[in-house]
């Protein structure tokens with residue numbers, strides 16, 4: 001590379017990534033093949049439209065790449081092409097979610113007035129994502145969020161309470177699948193709730209997609225109408241998103257709803273212009289990698305490592321939200337741990353916890369915990385994930401050491417002036 005400044009910065013970032021222990025739950029390390037596809041000549045190509053319906057010439061190779069990517073996506077999650085459609089053009093998770101709302105529950109103009117529809121989504125402070133209807137996101141401005149959360153005592157989903165909210169509020173769409181929820185989600189119960197109030201069931205499996213692909217987490221496809229996912233978390237691909245949608249759904253009169261056509265239109269031309277073809281090729285590469293037996297072993301290992309990390313920290317006196325994990329993700333209440341626990345772990349605000357850990361080479365993110373009383377800029381907890389370090393070959397014995405190290409650093413942080 002001739003640009004020395006950027007070359008040096010990339011090289012510094014490469015070194016940083018090698019040096020640290022990365023416990024950011026939403027990050028991972030992609031393969032050289034994924035990087036090669038991302039850095040290929042495909043980045044030069046404009047391809048507005050979809051396979052065989054492009055607004056530009058010269059797309060014979062791009063059409064094949066997009067078709068292959070779609071076929072691999074459906075195959076990986078065991079979906080029949082006559083029942084499911086997949087859009088692979090969304091640039092990332094947030095536009096993918098927005099595209100679904102725009103397609104299936106759009107704001108309606110009635111008698112000259114804008115009528116906003118309701119999205120029932122988990123609130124941000126309880127573990128939901130901004131695009132599940134939070135007011136700072138466009139999804140909270142053009143739609144009305146019906147918020148829900150976890151039970152205060154168990155810190156897991158209370159499906160009876162969710163049903164009550166759904167029946168009262170009658171949302172047009174219910175979003176399940178979260179950003180900071182460590183436990184298994186009962187998709188069947190979510191389906192029953194959606195059916196009870198006549199809502200569409202959307203699952204945002206961004207965090208758990210790699211685990212679903214590797215059969216280490218229950219698949220939502222049997223129950224959901226729409227499934228969105230980022231590709232760059234546990235699925236270990238490039239920054240991108242996929243939207244899966246049932247193409248065989250009919251209305252009460254038996255007419256096909258054609259949701260897939262609406263989704264495609266919402267992505268392009270609704271929200272985006274030309275797709276990032278290099279990104280689509282890299283997604284295809286990652287999907288192939290995720291279909292191997294090695295990836296299944298990887299997904300199982302992510303879970304094992306997360307359990308060891310959660311148990312290790314709990315045994316050393318740290319409050320693990322919901323008491324454990326069924327995924328790659330762990331939430332620790334670093335603030336209340338010290339105040340509630342007789343084992344003496346100290347009260348450390350989330351920001352200090354993440355800063356102190358970073359200084360010692362362990363990268364995490366500060367995170368709100370359910371019913372947090374502290375501000376989002378300095379919440380009560382931290383979020384940990386095991387996907388990235390599992391990619392680098394770490395096993396249970398390594399995560400026992402990591403748990404010990406985290407405990408040591410956080411105990412030292414107790415003396416930090418709060």
Ligand SMILES: Cc1ncc(COP(=O)(O)O)c(C=O)c1O
Nearest residue numbers: 026092093094129178179204206
């Ligand atoms: C559940 C969930 N959905 C959507 C997104 C948004 O993805 P992106 O950052 O690619 O827009 C995230 C990101 O963390 C997420 O956790």
